[in-house]
Amino acid sequence: MQEENFETNYLEDELELIPGLLEQKKFGEIKRILDDTNVADVAAYFEDEDEVSEKDLPVLYRLLGKEEAAEVFARLDSDTQSTLINILTDKELQQVLDDLFLDDTVDMIEEMPANVVARILRNTDAKTRYQINELLKYPDDSAGSMMTVEYVNIKKDMSVVEAISRVRKMAENSETINTIYVTENRKLIGICTIKELLIAENEDRIEDIMETNIITISTTDDQEDVAKMFNKYGFLAFPVVDKEERLVGIITVDDAMEVLQDENTEDITKMAAITSAEDTYFKTSTFSHAKNRIVWLLVLMLSSTLTGTIITKYEDAFAVVPLLVSFIPMLMDTGGNCGSQSSTLIIRGIALDEIEFGDIFKVIFKEFRVAILVGAVLAVVNGLRIYIMYDSMQMAIVVACSLVMTVIMAKLIGGVLPLLSKKMGLDPALMAAPLITTVVDTCSILIYFRIATEFFHIAS
Amino acid sequence: MQEENFETNYLEDELELIPGLLEQKKFGEIKRILDDTNVADVAAYFEDEDEVSEKDLPVLYRLLGKEEAAEVFARLDSDTQSTLINILTDKELQQVLDDLFLDDTVDMIEEMPANVVARILRNTDAKTRYQINELLKYPDDSAGSMMTVEYVNIKKDMSVVEAISRVRKMAENSETINTIYVTENRKLIGICTIKELLIAENEDRIEDIMETNIITISTTDDQEDVAKMFNKYGFLAFPVVDKEERLVGIITVDDAMEVLQDENTEDITKMAAITSAEDTYFKTSTFSHAKNRIVWLLVLMLSSTLTGTIITKYEDAFAVVPLLVSFIPMLMDTGGNCGSQSSTLIIRGIALDEIEFGDIFKVIFKEFRVAILVGAVLAVVNGLRIYIMYDSMQMAIVVACSLVMTVIMAKLIGGVLPLLSKKMGLDPALMAAPLITTVVDTCSILIYFRIATEFFHIAS
Numbered sequence: 001m002q003e004e005n006f007e008t009n010y011l012e013d014e015l016e017l018i019p020g021l022l023e024q025k026k027f028g029e030i031k032r033i034l035d036d037t038n039v040a041d042v043a044a045y046f047e048d049e050d051e052v053s054e055k056d057l058p059v060l061y062r063l064l065g066k067e068e069a070a071e072v073f074a075r076l077d078s079d080t081q082s083t084l085i086n087i088l089t090d091k092e093l094q095q096v097l098d099d100l101f102l103d104d105t106v107d108m109i110e111e112m113p114a115n116v117v118a119r120i121l122r123n124t125d126a127k128t129r130y131q132i133n134e135l136l137k138y139p140d141d142s143a144g145s146m147m148t149v150e151y152v153n154i155k156k157d158m159s160v161v162e163a164i165s166r167v168r169k170m171a172e173n174s175e176t177i178n179t180i181y182v183t184e185n186r187k188l189i190g191i192c193t194i195k196e197l198l199i200a201e202n203e204d205r206i207e208d209i210m211e212t213n214i215i216t217i218s219t220t221d222d223q224e225d226v227a228k229m230f231n232k233y234g235f236l237a238f239p240v241v242d243k244e245e246r247l248v249g250i251i252t253v254d255d256a257m258e259v260l261q262d263e264n265t266e267d268i269t270k271m272a273a274i275t276s277a278e279d280t281y282f283k284t285s286t287f288s289h290a291k292n293r294i295v296w297l298l299v300l301m302l303s304s305t306l307t308g309t310i311i312t313k314y315e316d317a318f319a320v321v322p323l324l325v326s327f328i329p330m331l332m333d334t335g336g337n338c339g340s341q342s343s344t345l346i347i348r349g350i351a352l353d354e355i356e357f358g359d360i361f362k363v364i365f366k367e368f369r370v371a372i373l374v375g376a377v378l379a380v381v382n383g384l385r386i387y388i389m390y391d392s393m394q395m396a397i398v399v400a401c402s403l404v405m406t407v408i409m410a411k412l413i414g415g416v417l418p419l420l421s422k423k424m425g426l427d428p429a430l431m432a433a434p435l436i437t438t439v440v441d442t443c444s445i446l447i448y449f450r451i452a453t454e455f456f457h458i459a460s
Numbered sequence: 461m462q463e464e465n466f467e468t469n470y471l472e473d474e475l476e477l478i479p480g481l482l483e484q485k486k487f488g489e490i491k492r493i494l495d496d497t498n499v500a501d502v503a504a505y506f507e508d509e510d511e512v513s514e515k516d517l518p519v520l521y522r523l524l525g526k527e528e529a530a531e532v533f534a535r536l537d538s539d540t541q542s543t544l545i546n547i548l549t550d551k552e553l554q555q556v557l558d559d560l561f562l563d564d565t566v567d568m569i570e571e572m573p574a575n576v577v578a579r580i581l582r583n584t585d586a587k588t589r590y591q592i593n594e595l596l597k598y599p600d601d602s603a604g605s606m607m608t609v610e611y612v613n614i615k616k617d618m619s620v621v622e623a624i625s626r627v628r629k630m631a632e633n634s635e636t637i638n639t640i641y642v643t644e645n646r647k648l649i650g651i652c653t654i655k656e657l658l659i660a661e662n663e664d665r666i667e668d669i670m671e672t673n674i675i676t677i678s679t680t681d682d683q684e685d686v687a688k689m690f691n692k693y694g695f696l697a698f699p700v701v702d703k704e705e706r707l708v709g710i711i712t713v714d715d716a717m718e719v720l721q722d723e724n725t726e727d728i729t730k731m732a733a734i735t736s737a738e739d740t741y742f743k744t745s746t747f748s749h750a751k752n753r754i755v756w757l758l759v760l761m762l763s764s765t766l767t768g769t770i771i772t773k774y775e776d777a778f779a780v781v782p783l784l785v786s787f788i789p790m791l792m793d794t795g796g797n798c799g800s801q802s803s804t805l806i807i808r809g810i811a812l813d814e815i816e817f818g819d820i821f822k823v824i825f826k827e828f829r830v831a832i833l834v835g836a837v838l839a840v841v842n843g844l845r846i847y848i849m850y851d852s853m854q855m856a857i858v859v860a861c862s863l864v865m866t867v868i869m870a871k872l873i874g875g876v877l878p879l880l881s882k883k884m885g886l887d888p889a890l891m892a893a894p895l896i897t898t899v900v901d902t903c904s905i906l907i908y909f910r911i912a913t914e915f916f917h918i919a920s
Contacts, residue, residue: 036673040693168658177655178638178696194654195637198628213496231721233500234714236638236696253713254694257720261691264724265808271728272804273797281809282819286826290833293801297794301838304793305845308786315782322775325785326768329792329901333764334757336796337733337897341753344732348725349741359742366746373750378761385765437797441789 015045022056031063039068043075058087070099078111079283085116094123101175102128103148103255106135110145143226144219146259147240147249150174153181156189156207160200167194176252178236182210188239188247190214216241219248223259228353230256267351270429271344273300303438307332307445314449317458323390324452327399328445334378334403335410335444339436342367342414347428350418357423360416367415368408375407398448398455405451406444413439475505482516491523499528503535518547530559538571539743545576554583561635562588563608563715566595570605603686604679606719607700607709610634613641616649616667620660627654636712638696642670648699648707650674676701679708683719688813690716727811730889731804733760763898767792767905774909777918783850784912787859788905794838794863795870795904799896802827802874807888810878817883820876827875828868835867858908858915865911866904873899 014033021030034042042064046052052060061084064072073081073096085093097105097120105124109117109132121129131149138144152170154163163180171177180197182190190210200209217226217238229238230253240249269276273296277284284292311328318324346363349355355363383400387393417436418428452458474493481490494502502524506512512520521544524532533541533556545553557565557580565584569577569592581589591609598604612630614623623640631637640657642650650670660669677686677698689698690713700709729736733756737744744752771788778784806823809815815823843860847853877896878888912918 038673038675038693164658171655171659177658195631198624198637199631213498215498231717232504233498236713253696253717257691257713257717260717260720261812264728265812268724268728268731268808269804271732272800274801274804280812280814281805282814282822282826286829286833289826289830290837293798293830294834294837297797297801297834297838298841300797301790301794301842302845304790305842307789311789312783312786315785318785319779319782322779323772325775325778325788326772328785328788329767329771329905330761330764332789332792333767333897333901334761337757337760338753340732341734341757344729344734345741348728352721352725352740354740354742362742366742366749369746370749370753373746374754374757377750377754378757381758382761382765385762437793441793445789 015041015051018060019051019056022059027063030060034060034064035068039071040075042068042072046072047077047080054083057083062092066095067099070096074100074104074108077283078108081108082112082116085112085119090123093120097124097128101148101150102131102135103146103175106132106145109136110140138219141223142219143217143221143223143240143251144249146223146226146255147219147251148175149249151179151181151237151250152177153183153247154192154206156182156184156205156210158206159202160197160204160206160209161202163192163197163206167197176237176250179239179250181239181247181250182206183247186246188214188216188241188245191239214239216245217251218242224263226251227256227259227263231260263351267347267429270427271340271347273297300437304441306438307441310442310445310449314453317449317453317456320458321395321452321456323392323395324449327386327402328448330382331399331402331406331444331448332441335406335440336437338371338374338407338410339414339440342411343418343428343436346415346418350422350428355419357419360419363415363419364412367411371408371411372404374411375404378407379403394455398452402444402448402451405447406440409443409447410440413443475501475511478520479511479516482519487523490520494520494524495528499531500535502528502532506532507537507540514543517543522552526555527559530556534560534564534568537743538568541568542572542576545572545579550583553579557584557588561608561610562591562595563606563635566592566605569596570600598679601683602679603677603681603683603700603711604709606683606686606715607679607711608635609709611639611641611697611710612637613643613707614652614666616642616644616665616670618666619662620657620664620666620669621662623652623657623666627657636697636710639699639710641699641707641710642666643707646706648674648676648701648705651699674699676705677711678702684723686711687716687719687723691720723811727807727889730887731800731807733757760897764901766898767901770902770905770909774913777909777913777916780918781855781912781916783852783855784909787846787862788908790842791859791862791866791904791908792901795866795900796897798831798834798867798870799874799900802830802871803878803888803896806875806878810882810888815879817879820879823875823879824872827871831868831871832864834871835864838867839863854915858912862904862908862911865907866900869903869907870900873903 015037018030018033046057046060057080061069061072073084076084088096109120112120121132124132135145135147150173152167152174154166158166167177167180178194180192180194181188182192190206190212191214192206192210196209215229215233215238217229217240219240219242226238235253237250237252239247240251242248266276275292275295277288277292346355379400382403383396386399387396414436422428475497478490478493506517506520517540521529521532533544536544548556569580572580581592584592595605595607595609610633612627612634614626618626627637627640637654640652640654641648642652650666650672651674652666652670656669675689675693675698677689677700679700679702686698695713697710697712699707700711702708726736735752735755737748737752806815839860842863843856846859847856874896882888
């Protein structure tokens, strides 16, 4: 991704003029509007099928300046990229591939069908093709697949003025010049920010100003951990090294932000019991939407039949006291809500590295105290309501006692289960929804009928 | 925040040596370890009360180098900052305040009790105090409160070599030099990245290389929108201007990442019906935890009594067919899960600007089709199960029909409600959990008993 392009302001009104100008074939005017619009906005405009038809897309794309074309291309979604590639001539495609940064090329290739990939590789030179193939070898979620190989490296015996001059020469083809890497026999021996370089005296030697305690990322690191490191250290780029500590690439902050956003979406959807989709809501087909949702719905549905079976066992109880049935939804809902409140806080804490398995007893103790407070308030409010509405002190006491116990049970389960799943190497967000709902539902019904049969002296 | 400091590698083992070294009073060795550790890790170590006692904190802090001290201080949480401020002498405090960037000072002041704030302001010079007061005037969630005033500005008639020399002079006291701002009478007339500056020829004039179509942020913009702009454009900093288009500060990407993380946490907790806390899980007191959770629990509890009341109305129905009660949990759970799946996807889509109110009919159509597919599968699976388990074709049909209708109803409500709340200026994430649960629960019970009484010819 380009990280330093303050091209233009977003003039939405101007983009809206384009269809009219196309009809009048006023291409010069369109070119001016596209030049004046930021590449991110041009890309968003091209992607919008309501705005730009497939027929007009190549016409508009060819009106872009050479550099702008590559930047817009890098930001398009894979559908639009693939439409464009099919239209471009080999020469035009070569031009785009030349101007793209390698990480963007690799991102694109990963999404394309085989025949398009073949055409892309045919149109890159041997060295680039080699680099692309190397990058494609890294697993999808690894640091290796996020990195780019276009960075500035210098030698430790250079003077500051020599280093600045090298940076100036290499800047154009580097994704970032914010950090400059000092290498020796391909090994990373030091780093130096552009700011440090510019602050130093002309005659200073790199060796003396470079930082040698370096935080590096390994090619095999998980991309989520990488994103967290950006958050923690506030750096703009991290060097990526292989097993022999050789510098193989860099990862920049913009790519980390994307990963962070994607991971957050994944966590959020998982907690709502949805297999997360790769695409946006509208780009995901109806069938995929259904598929992503049905698995957990089936699991949850069958597990809630367990609750139903338990209820059936107590048929005699509610034959004697039919009012008992009325409070089932309230108890189950409250239990479920309490459980998901706790599990959500713990899952988020785990994701942000604030809570780990070793804290499990601290969590239990905290949730227990919270549950006592919450349960007491809910029990009093509901007990009073039932006493007033149904004039039954007995019923009020049964429901109030069940509520307190349900809340405690739900909060403990909600607090402990995510930590246990993490410990067992399972994804806490994924396990939370189905397991907690099932366990909490079952337990709340058991608690309720146990207390009720005791209290009303009903044989079960 | 510092954004360009690759200080050291994280040597956790070394930090663990500190307590022993403290006992032996080997301060030189401790100083070396602290110097070799990245400031983010030192800050995390200082914050951990299990590691560093309140007694040792000032000792360790005073062993930090001058520059490192300010950077560590900026990264500490407000509790630890306030502990430190109470211990530091006026002279030490002045030193810290001198070295902090203004946005960090303001962030800190916002969290401190009044007497500490008074002491801080007493120890800053008049100009800084004025700037702090100006920054404090901006609302908490505004771009103004995120920005810093330490940036590099140049004039349009400078040559590239003059500009570079100015950047080198100003770098030390600027939060970032990645983007350089061209101003005239305090108005922002152009920008230029350090990369562009270094690529340009020495004799080029700034006027000719600067970008004049600038994307700016207004001091009153919402910080969530600001964070989204970083995501969209991939920039490292945005200029902030006032109503008269005068440059008043800049916002850097690290601050945007923090906002993004916080907003995500807020959305996630809201969806689980929790008022989000300012602090981490463990730093939030038991009482605050209970308070943050109780409001929605009460609302949800009372609303689910509505469902209970409806059930009571159908007492006669389940007196005749007691088995009816067994399927209540399953229907309510499935309805709730379907609704929250849809609302989660729509809320996330709204947060990422992928879905807007104008798409409401597209959403309805999509959710309807998904619901038909999902409902059919669930109905068949459950119908078969009931037929096999209870040998009752009638019951199987009643539950299957209720399921299909419940799923459709839940998915439409889950899809539409977030968009409606957005349209009415309400927070979709906040409205989702309570409203959708209540509406979906009520409707699913009504659908179920309506179908059942029809089918079993029970008068209600």
